[in-house]
Amino acid sequence: MNPILYSFRRCPYAIRARYCLAILDVRVEIREVVLKNKPDALLLLGGRTSVPQLIDSRGQRFAESLDIIFWSLENTNNQTLVNSLWPCERTRQQKLLSWIHYNDHFFKYWLDRYKYADRYPEFSEEYYRCRAEVFLRRLEGRLKSHAFIMSDSLSLADICLFPFVRQFAAVDHAWFNGSRYVEVRRWLSEFLASELFSIVMRKYEKWENGQQMRTFPD
Template sequence: MLPVLYSFRRCPYAMRSRYALAELNVYVYLREVVLKSKPPELLLLGGRSTVPQLIDLDGARYPESLDIIFWALARAGDKQKADELWPADSQKRHRIMSWVTYNDHFFKYWLDRYKYADRHPERSEAYYRGRGAVFLSRLEKRLENRVFIAGEARSLADIAIFPFIRQFAAVNPKWFDLSEYTNVKRWLAYFVNSDRFISVVMAKHPAWHAGQENTLYPAT
C-alpha cells in the first residue's frame, strides 16, 4: 500500500507536487483526475476536491500542493537533496517562501487573466501580459547572477514556480521566445527540457477509476 495522489497532468499545482515527489523519490499511487468529472472517491472525501490532493496511509489529507511538497520533503530518503530544496537557514526559507507567495498570490492572478483574456474583456490580453511580466522582470533580475532562484542549487522556489512560468510562456510562445527574459528562458528550459519533467512528471496516465491497477509514481 502507498499514499494516494489525486492529480491532473496539466495543473501547475499538481505539476509542482509531482516534480517534488519525483525529485525526492517519494512514492505514491497516482490517480489521474478529469476535472469535469471528478471520481466519486475524491468527492466523497468531502470539502475540497481540488487537485493535487494527497491521502496518506493513515487517512491524513493534504489538499494543498505546497503541503504535499513539505510532506514529501519530510519523507525523503535522500536528506541531502531535501536540505538542498528546503535549506535549514531561516533567512533562505523566508526568501524562498516570499517568491512562492508572490507567485501564488500575485502572478497567478494575472496569469489566469492573460490565459483567458477573452473571459476578462475589461482589459486587453497585452495588458494582462504586461502585469504578469512584472514578475518575469523580477525573476530575470534575480537570475542575472544566479543559476536558480535561491542561488547555485535548486530549491523549493524553482520547483513551485516554474510550472506557472511555463503556462505563461505557452500562452504566446512566439512572444516569449522573442522577449528579453533571457535568464528566465534559460532557467525554464532547464526544468521543462529535463528527462525527469518530460518522461516522469508529464507522463500521460489514463483517467483513474476504482478497480484499476495502481499507477506507481514516480515510475521506476
C-alpha cells in the first residue's frame, strides 16, 4: 500500500506538509478533501478528521502536520537536506520548534481574527492586524540578519510558517505590500515564486473512493 495523504489545497497546515514531502521527494497518494464533505474513508478512521493526515504503508496514522513533516524526514533518501532542514543540535531544534509554536498558538489566533474580522465584531480588522503584527515584527527582525529564520539556509521553521504569513498577506495585499515588513515580503515572495510552490499548490480534483490514484509530488 502507498502512503496516503488526505489533504486540502488551501489549508496552511496541509501546505507545509506537502511542501516537506515535495522538497524531500517523498511520494504519497494524495486525496484531496472537501472539508464540508469529508470522505467516508477519512471519517471511518475515527477520532480527529482534520487535514492533513497521512496513513503510511504499514497503516500507521499521522494526524498532525508536524507528525507528517517528521515522517517525511525519516522517509527521504536526501539526508543532506534533512540535516539542513532539521539541525541536529538540541538547542537549535528547540529554537526552531519555538518558532513553530509561536506561529501555531499566537500568530494563528490573531490571523484568524484578522481574516474573519466580521465574525469577531468586538474589535476592528485593524486591531486584529496590529495584534498579529507583534509576530511579524519578530519575524522581520530575524530575517534582517539572515536569509531564513534560523540561519542563511532554509529550515522547517520557514516551511511551517510561510503558509500562514501568506494568508496574512492575502487579507489586504495593498497594505502588506506597503508595510514596513520588507524582509518578510522578500522571504515570502521567494517561496511563492518557486517552482516547488507551484507543485505544492497543484490542483487535484476532490478524491472519490475508487478513483485512479494520484501521486504527489508528481
